[in-house]
Amino acid sequence: MFDRFRYSAENCSVHRTLDVVGEKWTFLVLREAYFGVRRFEDFAHALGCARNLLSRRLATLVEHGVLRREPYREPGMRERIEYALTPKGLELYPVLVALMQWGDRWSADRAGPAIVVYHHGCGAPVRATLACAAGHEGLAAQDTRVRPGPGARRMP
């Protein structure tokens, strides 16, 4: 075991990520964004959640640069706002796919998954996997270890 208690978790990247997306509705908003939803009314319809909750979650994601507001205007209508994934937001996708596949494996309906993520280029289904920089793929938790990184803070 990594000597957990010699290092602070204050600057842990898991913690910092969860400060942005560590809330159930935030991930569900992102799910809809990855599915192509961009407008407030469509998020509200897809999620069936309270509008003030949705507003807060969208504002948090914009504040952290995960979504950005983009104006649009339909003919004869006033300008309105859409929400688009930024590059930072697109990079969260492996988290969502990993959450989905765990649910698919442990809690899907008997009929199977509700959604399949596939590779646009070839049509084959996509999985979130762990791979090392030396090219070993499909690693399990048990194949890995952790060590303090360059930013590790020693406990006083």
Next chain:
Amino acid sequence: MFDRFRYSAENCSVHRTLDVVGEKWTFLVLREAYFGVRRFEDFAHALGCARNLLSRRLATLVEHGVLRREPYREPGMRERIEYALTPKGLELYPVLVALMQWGDRWSADRAGPAIVVYHHGCGAPVRATLACAAGHEGLAAQDTRVRPGPGARRMP
């Protein structure tokens, strides 16, 4: 765009996964479990969170089969309980690594990541990646699409 509004999200695996782990402290408890922490006092020390909150999170994870309680007894002491990751819990590890690497990229200290996950077999750093069943690796969100799976529920 996948025609989002023809299908229900009721049986979405992301939602079901978040019913188990969609809460910031739950992921932080799991972080410590992956780091090798097993005892209540050690979780409390590592996380610095309220003990009743920790108790609830551990109970939820046990209830869903992510952790299991294991009795242990130190010489001359009464029997106590440790928390061990189950196979179901170990399979959540890609989610944690994906959360961590996003935080490493977008919010780490200037010095770098606090923690490095590496492959025990070869020492190389580990990444969470998306790969398709036909062998295409390192896929980005933009390289993928979604389609209804066998369990998709049509909207009435």
